[in-house]
Amino acid sequence: MNTTPSAIDIRDLTHRYGLRVALADLTLQIEPGEMFAILGPNGCGKTTLFRLLSTLMRLQSGSVYVLGKQLPQQSDEVRRRIGVVFQSPSLDRKLTVGENLRFQAALYGIRGRALVQRQQELLDHLGLADRIHERTEHLSGGLRRRVELAKGMLHRPSLLLLDEPSTGLDPGARTDLWRYLEWLRDEHQVTVVLTTHLLDEAERADRIAIFSQGRLVALDHPEALKASIGGDSITIRGQDPATLRQAIADRFQVTAKVIDGHVRFEHPDGAQILARVMEAFSDRIQSITLGRPSLEDVFIDKTGHRFWSHGEDDAAT
Amino acid sequence: MMQRPEDTIPDRGESHGWTTACPWRASITLAWREILRFLRQGSRVVGAIGQPVIFWIFFSAGFDRNFRLEAGSEGQGASFAEYYFPGTLVLILLFTAIFSTISLIEDRREGFLQSVLVAPLPRWSMVLGKIAGGAVLAVIQGGLFLLLALTLPVEFTFWKLMQIAALMLLASLGLTSLGFAIAWRMESTQGFHAIMTVFLMPLWLLSGAFFPVPSLSADSTWLQIGLYGIMQVNPLTYTVAGMHQLLYDGPLSSALDLPPMVFCWLVTIVATVLMFSIACWTATGSSRAGP
Structure with missing residues (x-):
């Protein structure tokens, strides 16, 4: 009997766009407080999974519980508890860092002293305190991603979902990002779930789910996956x-x-x-x-083709 | 037997300080965002007001000799500038509505609205915020254009101005809702431009904004009868007619044979409520945020 509560519990999830199957019969549990990477090339289904978990898309079949709340029936309960960081920027470029955060706060009913305090905490921790009055269009890619993180964490979610968080970041900014995510996991027991197509990035996660053409082909700790080779x-x-x-x-x-x-x-x-x-x-x-043995070897071993091959790219979402 | 996940996760909402946003307050914030963005993009002011004003000046000068609207027994004619003024006002409202909703197409897929869509808010709250913001901007721009009416034989009273502002606000809410409902379904801004050319502009053109509703007679052609029919059922006809009556309560209005003012208010209100409901329904009913 499995009594471990899962942060995310997915059973028999299938999703189609027309005739094309984006996710096929997926069953997957993500544990609370773990750093979990969803790895795969473009079109493998990871963005579809991200959009389903972040409540942007409706479930077609299967069952999904996020932090014990069922989708889609308890979408609002899920939304209150998760933080979402999108791949494409969700900042309003015409607004300042402070305005972006205040507007985000309004969506979650955070105001007054709580808002000031949380905003200050996040900006200090992310090294943005002196940028509060700057418009986000004038910030570098790395700083903008930090503001995105601040937005996602403003309502103190227990689960943070990130879609390709290091896309467009230079190596320094990537290291900063990972340090912050690890800090969230270690100090605040936040479950961090991220999608990535970068093999070396996925290795930093506690567990990796490797996807290929809408199917989960491998799931384990990075070392265990490599040892399986x-x-x-x-x-x-x-x-x-x-x-x-x-x-x-x-x-x-x-x-x-x-x-x-x-x-x-x-x-x-x-x-x-x-x-x-x-x-x-x-x-x-x-x-x-x-x-x-590398994660690419694992991928090749499980799928019979290289990580970047035609079959995956054609199906890019 | 497998335990259901909901039985095993303790709800730590209190310790996390999760709160619920007031949907109305969120709407006001989103509306304020629209206004703030507008103020920081000077080119949008030019786009929404500039073109209609240029049209008004050019058409007024060009048609002045050819356009004559006999104003009953008093024998005073109305210039095209006077006739076309309310139509231009409505065009400014339409353009502002288009400019503020066209941004939805990209904003929803790869912009700020993504985070609004995953926030614990009812969808109508987002729709209202977006539409109210756009409508307030439209009214402000309409108000600026109204200053040009000082060059026309129009007498303003406080009560009249309040009524004009109310009609502008209603029409703006309706037009922005219409823009919202169209933009929400669109995959690209090019698609929206196409709809604007074949639907939104004719909607305005056939509202009595640019030429009066033709009166039918025994020798009217089928085309004229069709045009008459469309203009009669176009809700915008009644907004333009209402604006005509509010601006010119004298001979010009009576020469145009306009519907009663009460009817103009009624149609505008019903159309606005209907359009807003359609916008809410469009945003709630679809799961098209996906790829």
Whole structure:
């Protein structure tokens, strides 16, 4: 019996745009206080999931509970408890930082002393205190994202949903963003759920759900996912990859695949097998790469194609 | 058996200080945002007032010789400038309504309105805020244009000005609601421009704003009969007619054979309430915020 309360509890969720299936039969639980990344290339269904969870779109089938409240029946209860940070800016560029926050506060009924106090806290913590009277159109991308975060956190939600939060940010601003999200999780036990198409970013999360073409293909801690690969990955470029794959598989008893014209397989001792492959097939190999298992390897392993491939891009939402 | 999630999550609303927004207060805030944005974009003032004023000046000068409206027994004719003035006023209201609702198309998908849509507020509160903001702006701009009436033989009294302001506000609310209902369904601003050309401009053109409702006679063509029919059922006809009567309570109004003032108020009020309801229904009933 599962008695752990989930921050998000999704069961049998399917969503379609016309004939195209954006999310297929998704069941997923996200625990309170965890940093959860929804990873996948464009068009994998993660934005659809974000829009459903943030109550922007109606559920078509399946059941979704957010912080114990059911969608769509208890949408208002959900809205009160979640903070949402959109991929495209939701700031009014003609308004100042302070005005943007005050207008956001009005939507949640925060006013008077509570507003002043929360605004001050957030601006101080996000390093925006001296920008309060500046119009957001004059701020850099990184600062604007901080104002977005302040907007999303103004009503002190227990769950923060972010859609591609580091898009358009330079590396410094990205680090700041993650530091802030980690602080929210550690100090305020806020559940942070974010979508991303950046593999290295997802690695910072506590758990990752990998999506491909509307399906959940893997779900675990980043280290566990990488460990599931079964060792180092070896990628070989050579003539006639299909024959080469067969020859390598037969000779070394490994499960090799041809992906995008490259022969690829995993092995617990990459360095040793690399030398043996080179020795055996040096005349047929143009290049050979040894890599520690990465999330991309996990993605390839689960889907049989590379992270950025045609199938996903075509279906971009 | 699996426990239902709602049974296991304690509601920590109190400790988090979750509050409920007053929908009316949120509407006022959203309306204020419209006004603040407008004041910070000077080009919008020019767009909404400039073109109608230029039209009024040019058409008045150009049509002056060809347009004659005999004003009954007193024998005084009305100039086109006088005739066209109320129509221009309504055009300014229409343009302001269009400018303030066209921004919805992008704002809703990738702007400020995204955060309004996920806020715990009834949808009508957002609709009212947006529409009231647009309507107040329209009335202010209409009021500015009204200053030009000082060049015409119009006598203003306080009571008359109040009535004109009320009619402008009602018409603006109705037109902004109409703009809202159209913009909410639109995928692109280009689409809105198309609707503006084939629907909103003819709506204004066939309201008696630019030429009087033709009177029918035995030799009227089918086209004239059709035009007459459309103008009779166009609610904006009654707003323009009301504006004519409020501005010129003398001979010009009687020469135009306008519907009674009470009827003008009634049609404008009903049309506005209807348009606002349609706008609310459009924004509530659809889940088109998705990709």
